[in-house]
Amino acid sequence: MGYVTSLFARKMVAAAGDAVDGDGLLRSVGLDPQAAWDPRQMIPAAAYYDMLETMATQTDVTDLPVRVGASMRCDDYGALGLAWKAAVDLHGSLSRIARYARLWTSVVRYELRPDPRGLLFVLHRPGERRLGLRLSNETTLAATVSLARQVAPGPVTPLELRLQHPEPRSVAAHAAWFGCPLRFEAGCDALLFSPETMAQPNILGDDGISRYLISHLEAELSQITQDTPLIRQARASIAQSLSEGVPKMADVARSLGLSARSFHRRLSEQGKSFQGLTEETRRDLAEGLLRDDRHSLAEIAFLTGFSEQSSFTRAFKRWLGTTPASYRRDHLRR
Incomplete structure (x- = not known):
């Protein structure tokens, strides 16, 4: 059984607000609605997808992934978020996500794939292309753009967003947030970035801090990858x-x-x-x-x-x- 961090479940429920039964949704995935948020607390991925699909019966969730993704902050991710900020450039930040994502989820793998126009940041999430999985993928890619914009010295706009699932009934929120062409029913779930964007120096890039954080992340990774x-x-x-x-x-x-x-x-x-x-x-x-x-x-x-x-x-x-x-x-x- 795969797991994801409980942070995403809590963010989704908070963003939906009074339109959903927040306490009931959190209890359905084994979370105490009154407890402090702990990103290290993991929940079953299948239960998380079930929760998202239940939310879809209570409110319109079309733009929810974009709103939640846009709300994500580097500090939400602990040491991994710090390592993202301390990387020299966006390529380095994305490489760290690809390497250390298992600290946050056991169901997603990331890949940096060369493309004639730049570099694809590809999200691999196995399983049936159910609504909960699709919403989760959209949230993850929206969050990636949010984190990139927080550390870049200038605007960050992908060249393209690619999603394997069919286009939702409205893409206005997606178009406004990503600011790039949207390709649905594509061959992968990914963001395409230009070489210039990937090479932008991060405003807080620091080699010394990076080395310290990487050693910490490697130690954490070794504990969960046995x-x-x-x-x-x-x-x-x-x-x-x-x-x-x-x-x-x-x-x-x-x-x-x-x-x-x-x-x-x-x-x-x-x-x-x-x-x-x-x-x-x-x-x-x-x-x-x-x-x-x-x-x-x-x-x-x-x-x-x-x-x-x-x-x-x-x-x-x-x-x-x-x-x-x-x-x-x-x-x-x-």
Whole structure:
């Protein structure tokens, strides 16, 4: 089961105000309406989506994600928000979200993906494209723009907003907030930023503070990313199979003594999908091999399940926003 921070649930209810049964909604996700807000308190993602869908029966929620996203402040995110502000530029801020988002949610992964017009900040949230999930995605992307505008020395306007779901009945609030073309039923949920916007220096960027905050975030991350035995075993099985190509879920399940159905269910209970776990394993394996100069790029491509080095290069740029050669050069220099 995946989890999200309770902060989002409380923000949604507060923004809706008297139009909804706020106390009842918060209790439905296991929160005490009278308790202090604690972003570290997590709630099940499915329960959060249920809550949003219940809100939709009590009031018009079309522009609610934009209003809540616009209300988010860097300080709401604790050390992660400080690290966002202390990054040198917006690219650095977004990279930190991609790296440390698991401190806030176990159901969302972020990716910086090169685009001919700039860089895409892509939100990956697996699951049925239900209303609650769609509203949550819109809120997250609206919040990203809010945080970017708080640290930039000048205006921040994305080149484009992309959302996989159909266009809601009104997009006036979306158009006013994002200030850019809106693409619904797109191939991903993402914001497209220009190179110039990504390179804008943050007004509070500070290398020294950044190093301190990053060490703190890494320590927090290490406490929550200890894989369960099942995940460790599945990763090992996937890694061992990659030199023969990307393995099938049924084959990995069989190697663990499980049926494909049981394996899928147990992964879902831990907020994982087989496709996502395979991608994570390939990415982590590639990073580790690139930090060692004993293997050529062609060998690393083969060992991570790619039939051609060019395919590996494209995937690596999608994962980390840089080429394997540049990644190796930067890390071997340290």
